[in-house]
Amino acid sequence: MGDFDNYMEANKDLWDKLARIHHKSEFYDVAGFLKGGQTLDPIELEELPDLSGKKILHLQCHFGMDTLSLARLGAEITGVDFSPEAIELARELSKRARVDARFICSNIYDLPDNLDDIFDIVFTSGGVIMWLPDLERWARIIAGFLKSGGFFYIREFHPFAYIFDNGERVTHLQVKYPYFQDREPLRFEDEGSYASGDEKTGKIPSFEWNHSVSRIINCVIDAGMKIDFFHEFPETSYKALPFMVQTESGRWILPENQDKIPLMFSLKATKCD
Numbered sequence: 125m126g127d128f129d130n131y132m133e134a135n136k137d138l139w140d141k142l143a144r145i146h147h148k149s150e151f152y153d154v155a156g157f158l159k160g161g162q163t164l165d166p167i168e169l170e171e172l173p174d175l176s177g178k179k180i181l182h183l184q185c186h187f188g189m190d191t192l193s194l195a196r197l198g199a200e201i202t203g204v205d206f207s208p209e210a211i212e213l214a215r216e217l218s219k220r221a222r223v224d225a226r227f228i229c230s231n232i233y234d235l236p237d238n239l240d241d242i243f244d245i246v247f248t249s250g251g252v253i254m255w256l257p258d259l260e261r262w263a264r265i266i267a268g269f270l271k272s273g274g275f276f277y278i279r280e281f282h283p284f285a286y287i288f289d290n291g292e293r294v295t296h297l298q299v300k301y302p303y304f305q306d307r308e309p310l311r312f313e314d315e316g317s318y319a320s321g322d323e324k325t326g327k328i329p330s331f332e333w334n335h336s337v338s339r340i341i342n343c344v345i346d347a348g349m350k351i352d353f354f355h356e357f358p359e360t361s362y363k364a365l366p367f368m369v370q371t372e373s374g375r376w377i378l379p380e381n382q383d384k385i386p387l388m389f390s391l392k393a394t395k396c397d
């Protein structure tokens with residue numbers, strides 16, 4: 125196997141473990157979801173148009189809560205993830221919630237071989253592009269699944285926010301990681317995640333890539349899409365840095381005495397003819 129395959133295999137092992145742990149976690153609150161809850165981020169609910177009757181491809185769908193939430197808004201939905209555990213849990217959740225959805229287990233980079241279909245919208249969100257080594261190819265694959273006039277939407281953690289040290293004892297913004305990253309990934313060996321609480325995965329190596337804003341935007345343009353908007357937000361949906369404080373609405377921000385930086389972004393782009 126080459127480096128690319130090794131990185132993908134290692135990341136898949138991690139996500140297989142995390143899928144099981146996340147499914148039981150307080151953070152994801154599956155019980156609340158089964159009572160009819162909506163898991164889409166408030167930014168997504170505000171920025172997306174009426175989805176009823178729209179055919180949507182959800183990339184990196186994890187175990188399907190956002191996928192099924194999109195279906196609850198009236199979309200005809202297909203979720204894709206490369207973790208077999210996540211896809212199994214997503215199919216189970218779809219049955220338990222009585223919400224129709226199609227789930228496909230595939231690496232995004234293999235998706236053109238595993239899915240022959242065309243969509244009104246391609247959607248992805250919340251911790252996705254840092255797992256992808258080749259953003260040019262990712263954007264071309266997205267454009268390939270969109271019908272002309274269809275759109276791509278992403279709400280994602282901001283790459284600028286990823287350059288800061290997130291070690292347990294850090295009290296302010298301290299640069300640790302690169303913003304302009306070449307093709308070599310960062311290697312991590314964490315034992316938990318943003319949602320795993322006290323449950324540990326054990327030490328599993330994982331590989332991540334920080335993609336700059338200009339790379340994200342140019343990849344989308346080069347793949348034949350026209351940017352409708354790009355927004356940045358000084359708040360995020362999880363405690364990304366140990367000194368962040370939580371707002372009344374449940375968002376995480378930097379403390380009052382620290383300068384604001386962008387913590388999330390959203391982008392919508394329409395496929396040109």
Ligand SMILES: C[S@@+](CC[C@H](N)C(=O)[O-])C[C@H]1O[C@@H](n2cnc3c(N)ncnc32)[C@H](O)[C@@H]1O
Binds near residue numbers: 210
């Ligand atoms: C942080 S999770 C996304 C979480 C999602 N926003 C949610 O909260 O449910 C990232 C997902 O990307 C998937 N993933 C990572 N690399 C992938 C790849 N190359 N192809 C397909 N899925 C991938 C993982 O299995 C994981 O489910």
